[in-house]
Amino acid sequence: EVYVERGTPHGHRIVLPGKADEQPGLAPGDLVFVVHQREHPEFTRRDADLFLAREVSLLEALTGFRMLLRHLDGRALVVRAGAGEAVQPLAGGTGLKAVRGEGMPTQGSPFVFGTLFLVLTIRFPDAVGPA
Incomplete structure (x- = not known):
């Protein structure tokens, strides 16, 4: 679940550290969401x-x-x-x-x-x- 704060501008990046896919023997990467504002x-x-x-x-x-x-x-x-x-x-x-x-x-x-x-x-x- 990702929380997008009120007023978050277009292009803002929300980073969830260590939440990307996991692979054996490697630390999980960051999951990054980019906010796209609809026109x-x-x-x-x-x-x-x-x-x-x-x-x-x-x-x-x-x-x-x-x-x-x-x-x-x-x-x-x-x-x-x-x-x-x-x-x-x-x-x-x-x-x-x-x-x-x-x-x-x-x-x-x-x-x-x-x-x-x-x-x-x-x-x-x-x-x-x-x-």
Whole structure:
């Protein structure tokens, strides 16, 4: 039986010393398991942080929004950005909204979670009417 700790990253090696096949006259070798993380269609992981792409209108990016997400663990998560709360601008008409404590558990500290970053594509209007 192999225990994989919550938050264990992709590529992490779990070594069970002396548990490999035995041969007469030789000491048993180590049994090594390598953790392979399955890709998710929406979330990507970097260490304990998660990234999720979503789209918001320019108005929402400037005045705030409320967004309902389904987290990896199945929970419904409401993310809010209030009016005047800056969405950190990135290149190419995108923005970044950080939700602390909603990432992956941290290996070695399973009750400490990384950050969920919403990578927001900002929809700009085709035309702007007179003000």
